[in-house]
Amino acid sequence: MWAELLPIGRHPGSGGYRRYAWTGADAECRDWFREQAEARGLTYEADRNGNQWAWLGDPAAGDAVVTGSHLDSVPDGGAFDGPLGVVSSFAALDELRGRGARFTRPLAIVNFGDEEGARFGLACVGSRLTAGQLTAEQAHRLTDGDGVTLPRAMEAAGYDPEAIGPDPERLARIGAFVELHVEQGRALDLSGDQVGVASAIWPHGRWRFDFRGEANHAGTTRLADRRDPMLSYAQTVLAARREAELAGAVATFGKIAVEPNGVNAIPSLVRGWLDSRAADQETLDEVVGGVERAAREYATAHGIDLDVVRESFTPVVEFDHALRDELARILGKDTGLTVPVLGTGAGHDAGILSGSVPTAMLFVRNPTGVSHSPAEFAAEDDCVAGVRALADVLEGLACR
Numbered sequence: 001m002w003a004e005l006l007p008i009g010r011h012p013g014s015g016g017y018r019r020y021a022w023t024g025a026d027a028e029c030r031d032w033f034r035e036q037a038e039a040r041g042l043t044y045e046a047d048r049n050g051n052q053w054a055w056l057g058d059p060a061a062g063d064a065v066v067t068g069s070h071l072d073s074v075p076d077g078g079a080f081d082g083p084l085g086v087v088s089s090f091a092a093l094d095e096l097r098g099r100g101a102r103f104t105r106p107l108a109i110v111n112f113g114d115e116e117g118a119r120f121g122l123a124c125v126g127s128r129l130t131a132g133q134l135t136a137e138q139a140h141r142l143t144d145g146d147g148v149t150l151p152r153a154m155e156a157a158g159y160d161p162e163a164i165g166p167d168p169e170r171l172a173r174i175g176a177f178v179e180l181h182v183e184q185g186r187a188l189d190l191s192g193d194q195v196g197v198a199s200a201i202w203p204h205g206r207w208r209f210d211f212r213g214e215a216n217h218a219g220t221t222r223l224a225d226r227r228d229p230m231l232s233y234a235q236t237v238l239a240a241r242r243e244a245e246l247a248g249a250v251a252t253f254g255k256i257a258v259e260p261n262g263v264n265a266i267p268s269l270v271r272g273w274l275d276s277r278a279a280d281q282e283t284l285d286e287v288v289g290g291v292e293r294a295a296r297e298y299a300t301a302h303g304i305d306l307d308v309v310r311e312s313f314t315p316v317v318e319f320d321h322a323l324r325d326e327l328a329r330i331l332g333k334d335t336g337l338t339v340p341v342l343g344t345g346a347g348h349d350a351g352i353l354s355g356s357v358p359t360a361m362l363f364v365r366n367p368t369g370v371s372h373s374p375a376e377f378a379a380e381d382d383c384v385a386g387v388r389a390l391a392d393v394l395e396g397l398a399c400r
Contacts, residue, residue: 001036001087001090001091002087004032005029005032005071005079005083005087006079008025008028008029008032009023009025009026009028009029009073011076014076014374015076015374016073016075016076016077016078016373016374017073017076017077017078017079017374018073018075018076018077019071019072019073019077020072020073020118020119021072021113021114021118021119021120021125021153022050022114022119022150022153022154022156022157022159023119026071026072026113026157027157029071029072029111030046030052030071030111032071033052033054033071033086033111034052036054036090037052037054037109040054040056040090040093040094042054042055042056042109043055043056043059045059046159047130047167047170048160048163048164048165048167049113049125049126049129049130049164049165049167050113050114050126050154050157050159050164051110051111051112051113051126051127051130052110052111052113053108053109053110054108054109054110055106055107055108056093056103056106056107056108057103057105057106057107058106059106059108059173060173061105061106061173062106062172062173062175063105063106063173063175064105064106064107064108064173064174064175065105065106065107065108065175065176065178065394065397065398066107066108066109066110066174066176066177066178067085067089067092067107067108067109067110067177067178067179067180067390067394068085068086068089068108068109068110068111068112068179069082069083069084069085069086069089069110069111069112069115069179069180069181069348069349070082070085070086070111070112070113070114070115070116070126070349071083071086071111072113072114072115072116072118073116073118074116074118074372075118076373076374077116077118077372077373077374077376078370078371078372078373078374078375078376078377079374079376080182080366080371080376080377080378081116081181081182081184081371081372081376082115082116082181084180084181084182084364084378084383084386085179085180085181086109086111088180088364088383088386088387088390089109089180089390090109091387092387092388092390092391092394093107093109093391093394095387095388095391096391096394096395096399099391099395101395101399102399103398103399104398104399104400105175105397105398105399105400106173106398107394107398108174112124112126112127112349113125113126114126115127115348115349119144119145119153120142120143120144120150121142121144121311122134122142122311122312123312123347124347124348124349124351124352125139125142125150126349127349127352127353128352129164129165129166129167130166130167130170130171130353131166131171131352131353131355131356132165132166132168133352133355135165136164136165139151139164140161171353171356171357174353174357175357175358176320176323176357176358176359176360176397177350177353177357177358177359177360178323178327178350178359178360178361178362178390178393178394178397179348179349179350179359179360179361179362180361180362180363180364180386180389180390181348181361181362181363181364182363182364182366182371182376182378183196183344183363183364183365183366183369184344184345184346184366184369184371184372185344185345185366185369185371186366186367186368186369187340187342188340188342188363188364188365188366189365189366189367189368189369191340193339193340193365194364194365194381194382194385194386195331195339195362195363195364195365195382195385195386195389196339196340196341196342196362196363196365197324197327197328197331197339197340197341197342197360197361197362197363198319198324198341198342198343198344198350198360198361198362198363199318199319199324199341199342199343200316200317200318200319200343200344201314201316201317201319201343201344201345201346201347201348201351202277202278202279202280202284202316202343202344202345203277203278203280203281203284203313203314203315203316204275204276204277204278204284204313204314204345204347205275205276205284205288205310205311205312205313205314206273206274206275206310206311206312206313207273207274207276207288207292207308207309207310207311208271208272208273208274208308208309208310208311209233209236209271209272209273209274209292209295209306209307209308210269210270210271210306210307210308210309211229211230211232211233211236211269211270211271211272211295211299211304211305211306212229212268212269212304212305212306212307213226213227213228213229213232213266213267213268213269213270213302213303213304213305214226214227214266214268215259215260215265215266215267215268216265216266217264217265217266218262218263218264218265218266219264221266226266227266227302227303227304228266228267228302228304229267229268229269229270229299229302229304230258230266230267230270231298231302232270232295232298232299232301232302232304232306233253233256233270233272235294235295235298236253236272236291236294236295236298237253237272239290239291239294239295239298240252240253240274240276240287240291243286243287243290243291243294244276244287246290247278247283247286247287247290248278248279248283249276249277249278249279249283249284249287250276250277250278250345251274251275251276251277251287251288251291252274252275252276253272253273253274253275254273254275255272255273256270256271256272256273257269257270257271257272258270258271273311274288274291276288276291277345279343280316281315281316292308295308314347314351314352317351317354318354319350319354319359319360319361320354320358320359320360322358323358323359323360324341324360326360326396326397327339327360327362327393328341330392330393330396330397331389331392331393342363344361344363346371348361362386362389362390362393364378364382364383364385364386365378365379365382366378367379
């Protein structure tokens with residue numbers, strides 16, 4: 001399965017993946033998912049929001065145990081973020097069948113669409129729509145960098161954009177959702193554990209900073225006469241790093257748009273996107289507030305107009321404690337070992353669904369801690385340990 005997925009959407013220059021929602025690479029990944037489902041005799045369906053489901057047992061019976069993740073990527077992303085969870089889900093089912101497990105609850109494997117938000121700028125679109133955290137009207141207003149709207153992209157891929165929206169009936173069927181994911185950090189590598197259980201997802205969000213100045217000639221305009229928004233933006237990037245360090249949080253300006261974007265022109269507009277995350281809401285508010293105050297001071301000093309817009313926000317997600325503790329019990333029952341429980345600063349579909357159904361996550365060791373990069377990696381024996389751990393969990397939940 002891993003070998004079949006590896007070439008899909010891989011850029012020959014960077015070695016990273018460009019599996020953006022509703023593109024050709026995304027369609028190939030979706031075809032692969034359907035083939036895996038049908039090869040195992042599972043009931044396949046795509047829901048109203050484009051999420052893919054593979055069912056063992058009656059989908060309408062209720063109290064189902066669901067596992068899976070996503071197959072799309074960030075720009076030039078790694079091979080493991082998302083796909084490891086989907087591949088491991090199919091492999092865990094194979095493992096359970098090999099054990100002769102008898103299922104007493106329906107089991108489903110899911111591929112949530114557009115988790116990374118690389119194309120339309122909003123993460124977890126498929127799960128947000130399903131959970132009612134994104135309305136159809138809001139989704140229809142999403143556009144990519146080329147001005148293509150989400151409805152147009154879905155329609156071109158063969159899906160009906162008029163059908164998207166909340167799916168409470170589907171959520172009501174789910175008794176538990178468990179997502180396996182490569183760790184995006186080095187906590188397991190430092191502790192020496194192959195697999196861990198998630199405790200919570202840090203609160204996080206994206207803020208857009210629009211610095212507006214005055215376009216002018218780069219060669220003839222005196223420094224003293226310039227209203228250069230790039231200066232204020234650059235100082236704000238440094239301020240974000242400073243505020244994050246002081247608070248023990250993270251803050252990143254990773255995307256920028258410049259107008260008119262000429263080598264010999266002073267910009268009229270510099271638009272930068274801030275991603276910030278912290279262990280608790282108070283700390284996150286301190287960091288973002290500090291960055292905005294600094295940005296406004298710099299903007300005023302340089303005669304720049306500034307607008308700050310919060311484009312998305314996810315509060316802290318505490319995974320279902322009973323389910324989390326059950327996972328730790330199942331994984332530790334044969335060894336007697338304590339399974340590490342750790343928080344994460346990354347968002348996931350499991351976090352979106354946590355407000356509607358009991359959710360939990362398993363992490364697989366990442367020796368480099370690198371993620372959202374072609375250098376993302378997990379050793380084969382750790383991936384196998386993750387499959388076995390997921391199989392143990394699914395057996396404990398769905399084969400009682």
